[in-house]
Amino acid sequence: MELFTNQVLAGIATGAIYACMALAVVMIYQAIDHLNFAQGEMAMFSTFISWQLMQWGIPYWGAFVLTLAISFAAGILIERLLFKPLAKAPILTNVAGFIALYAIINSVAGLIWDFTIKQYPSPFGSSPFLGSQLISTHQAGMIGITVLLLILLYLFFQFTRVGLAMRAAASVPESARLVGINTSWMIALGWGMAAAIGSIAGMMIAPVVFLEPNMMLGVLIYGFAAAVLGGLTSPFGAVIGGFLVGIFENLVGTYIPGVGNELKLPIALALIITVLVVKPAGLFGRSIVKRV
Amino acid sequence: MTQAQSAQSESPLLAVCNVSVVFGGIVALNGVSFDMYQGQILGLIGPNGAGKTTLFNCLSRLYQPSKGDILMEGRSILKRPPHRIAEIGIGRTFQNVALFANLSVLDNVRVGTHARTNSDIISDSLKLPWVRRSETELNKRVHEILGYLDLGDVAHLTVSGLPFGTQKRVELARALAADPKILLLDEPAGGLNHEEVYALGDLIRRIRDERRMTVLLVEHHMGLVMSIADHVVALNFGKKLAEGTPAQVQADPDVIKAYLGSKDQ
Numbered sequence: 001m002e003l004f005t006n007q008v009l010a011g012i013a014t015g016a017i018y019a020c021m022a023l024a025v026v027m028i029y030q031a032i033d034h035l036n037f038a039q040g041e042m043a044m045f046s047t048f049i050s051w052q053l054m055q056w057g058i059p060y061w062g063a064f065v066l067t068l069a070i071s072f073a074a075g076i077l078i079e080r081l082l083f084k085p086l087a088k089a090p091i092l093t094n095v096a097g098f099i100a101l102y103a104i105i106n107s108v109a110g111l112i113w114d115f116t117i118k119q120y121p122s123p124f125g126s127s128p129f130l131g132s133q134l135i136s137t138h139q140a141g142m143i144g145i146t147v148l149l150l151i152l153l154y155l156f157f158q159f160t161r162v163g164l165a166m167r168a169a170a171s172v173p174e175s176a177r178l179v180g181i182n183t184s185w186m187i188a189l190g191w192g193m194a195a196a197i198g199s200i201a202g203m204m205i206a207p208v209v210f211l212e213p214n215m216m217l218g219v220l221i222y223g224f225a226a227a228v229l230g231g232l233t234s235p236f237g238a239v240i241g242g243f244l245v246g247i248f249e250n251l252v253g254t255y256i257p258g259v260g261n262e263l264k265l266p267i268a269l270a271l272i273i274t275v276l277v278v279k280p281a282g283l284f285g286r287s288i289v290k291r292v
Numbered sequence: 293m294t295q296a297q298s299a300q301s302e303s304p305l306l307a308v309c310n311v312s313v314v315f316g317g318i319v320a321l322n323g324v325s326f327d328m329y330q331g332q333i334l335g336l337i338g339p340n341g342a343g344k345t346t347l348f349n350c351l352s353r354l355y356q357p358s359k360g361d362i363l364m365e366g367r368s369i370l371k372r373p374p375h376r377i378a379e380i381g382i383g384r385t386f387q388n389v390a391l392f393a394n395l396s397v398l399d400n401v402r403v404g405t406h407a408r409t410n411s412d413i414i415s416d417s418l419k420l421p422w423v424r425r426s427e428t429e430l431n432k433r434v435h436e437i438l439g440y441l442d443l444g445d446v447a448h449l450t451v452s453g454l455p456f457g458t459q460k461r462v463e464l465a466r467a468l469a470a471d472p473k474i475l476l477l478d479e480p481a482g483g484l485n486h487e488e489v490y491a492l493g494d495l496i497r498r499i500r501d502e503r504r505m506t507v508l509l510v511e512h513h514m515g516l517v518m519s520i521a522d523h524v525v526a527l528n529f530g531k532k533l534a535e536g537t538p539a540q541v542q543a544d545p546d547v548i549k550a551y552l553g554s555k556d557q
Contacts, residue, residue: 161409161427168403171392178352179470180378180407286394 006134007250013139014208014222015246016146020201021216021223022230022238023153024194029232030170031190032083034094038101039198040220042078044213045105046071046199047206048113051120060123064203068196075195079188087187109213120206142204149200150239157235166190218265222249225268228275231285240284245271303366305330305506306351306474311360313346313530320346322530323360328474328523333500333507335521335538337514339550342527344510345387348478351508352384353377364474378407383472385463387479387510393452397443397462398434400451404469405430434469441465441495456483468499474506475499481513489513493520518542526550 021039028036036042046067053063082101086094124141157163169176169186176183201223202216209215222245230241245268252267253259259267281287304327313321321343328334336344349355351362353374362369364380372380383404392400409430438444441461446454451462460480467475477496481489493516500507511517517524517538524541526533534544541547 161406164399164403165406167395167399168392168406171394172390174354175386175390175392176403177374178378178384179404179466180375181403182373182375 002134003254004251007254008247009135010139011247011250012243013135013142013246014205014249015226015243016142017201017205017219017242018222018226018245019239019242020146020149020197020204021219022226022242023150023235024198024201025223025227026230026232026235026238027190027194027197029227030235031187032087032094034091034098035224035232036194037095037098037220038105039194039223040216041102041105041109041213042071042075042195043198043202043219044216045109046074046195047120047202047211047215048109048213050199050203051118051206051211052113054121060121064123067199067203071199072192072196075192076188078195079191083191084184084188106213113213115213118211120203120211122207126207138207145200145204149197153197153235162189218268221265222246222268225271225275227282228272229282231282233286234282234284237282237284241282302329304328304363305365306508307363307366308347308351309361309363311347311350311357311362313343313350313355314358319530321350321357324527324530324532325360326525326532326535328506328508330473330506331500331504332522333496333509333520335517335524336508336510336527337512337517337524337541338527338533341529343530344527345478346530347527348384348476348508348510351476352382378470378472381471381473382476383467383470383474384476385460385467385478385480387482389456389459389463391451391459391463391466394450396448396450397454397465398438398447400462401434401437401443401465401469402430404466405434407470433471437465437468440468457488460484464495468503472505474508476508476510478510479512480509481511481516489516492516496520 021043024039024043025036028034028039049070050063050067053066054060058066078101082097083094086097122138122141124137126136126138129135129137129140157167165176165181166186166189168179169181169183170190173183176186201219205219206215209219223242226241226245227238228241229245230237230239232238248271249264249267253264275282306328308324308326310323310325311321312319312323324343324347326334336347338344346355350357351369353369353372357370364382367380369377369380369382392403395403409427435444438447441464443458443461443465446458451459454462460483464477464480480496481492484492496507496509497520499505509517509521521538523536524538525535526541526544526547528546528550533546533550534541536544
């Protein structure tokens with residue numbers, strides 16, 4: 001029983017990271033109807049920036065906040081430079097754009113910081129949380145930060161004018177423009193926020209997976225699985241999907257013999273395919289109905 | 293009638309000057325001109341494909357005319373991007389309702405106030421005092437409008453689950469929330485039953501009188517147009533066919549021909 005509880009809690013902790021990645025993916029999907037394959041690499045680059053800032057002597061939380069701001073600005077910049085011009089382009093052009101972005105960020109990170117694995121500090125330490133062996137302080141911290149982030153995002157989207165405008169722009173852009181919303185900037189804002197959320201995921205997972213240019217690949221695929229499971233049209237669903245996938249991953253790895261770390265990734269992919277076949281809209285998504 | 297007549301001496305609120313729209317080889321609008329005066333209800337009529345909705349979409353900047361100009365209070369609107377049309381006082385509803393379906397009625401109407409508020413994202417997120425003050429005022433306005441259109445009871449429901457007639461009222465509420473000078477209504481009676489149509493006619497007149505708006509009404513329902521419009525413009529095949537009081541337009545031989553055909557055809 002203790003093993004089970006332990007695995008579920010650890011699953012919730014990594015699930016928090018998947019939830020953040022899924023949320024970042026869904027935010028951009030809602031804004032431009034495309035999956036951002038480079039979301040993980042953007043998060044990885046942000047994590048390297050925070051690492052670099054700490055190397056220069058900035059304390060952890062200072063580097064954390066600075067990284068959020070830099071990532072936000074960089075997300076907006078990427079949208080303005082690369083994806084705004086592609087807004088009306090066919091879907092494959094966009095996919096090529098995302099893959100190019102992926103490759104560029106990955107190589108540039110390798111060029112600047114090389115491909116060796118680096119230690120990344122945890123602000124929470126790794127001692128047992130509240131004296132319990134079930135969960136470490138870092139895992140508890142990951143969950144705490146994610147929950148805090150989700151609450152702030154909820155308040156932002158529910159109660160601020162800009163949050164409401166972003167929801168409206170994602171829902172029916174034509175109508176949003178007519179009530180005076182600059183939908184183009186709402187998309188850019190979505191990119192900035194997605195990049196910042198992704199950077200949190202990167203900085204939180206880095207102490208676990210270690211810092212290197214390919215650190216986010218597995219995390220992003222789990223993030224995609226989470227987003228698909230929860231429903232690409234539902235930010236709430238993406239978050240729930242993240243936690244579910246985290247728990248699922250851990251339990252499968254623990255209880256099904258033969259599924260070691262090697263098979264964890266195929267399981268995430270199998271989950272994506274299963275959801276797409278059985279319930280394409282995901283658990284909480286709306287199925288898209290088109291008027292013909 | 294008196295309102296419309298006294299208005300003629302002023303300069304027009306909205307002037308459509310020689311507007312043409314061409315899609316590929318199809319001329320959807322061909323040099324259409326007319327003026328709208330403060331306080332008027334102007335009915336735009338015409339058979340299917342006459343160019344009514346095209347003209348509407350030019351007014352709300354969804355289409356760019358290939359020729360001509362549209363002046364709002366003497367200034368051209370054609371250089372403004374679509375999201376800056378609401379702030380000069382043009383609001384509209386859509387024929388098939390284009391609401392934010394997954395948002396609540398309240399949020400849909402709140403969004404309508406967007407053009408009437410001004411704050412940057414930072415002071416907005418932090419709810420700084422001046423943001424809060426203007427927000428309280430807006431909330432009062434939003435609730436007043438919800439009450440005005442009998443939407444108080446459904447304010448917290450998601451729009452997509454509501455009956456079509458109610459959705460149309462929500463869209464009207466969203467347009468009113470921006471406090472426009474000109475309200476563009478694209479077939480507001482479409483999909484409504486007889487009783488609802490007459491209630492709608494009263495409502496449009498009340499909005500004009502009580503909220504001092506000017507209304508441009510595109511409508512197929514002749515009874516509605518002829519009973520509430522001060523001035524009617526008839527289009528056919530992208531051209532202006534006739535213009536005048538409802539009685540004049542109804543008696544115009546070209547209009548009768550366009551709707552009913554003529555013997556010699």
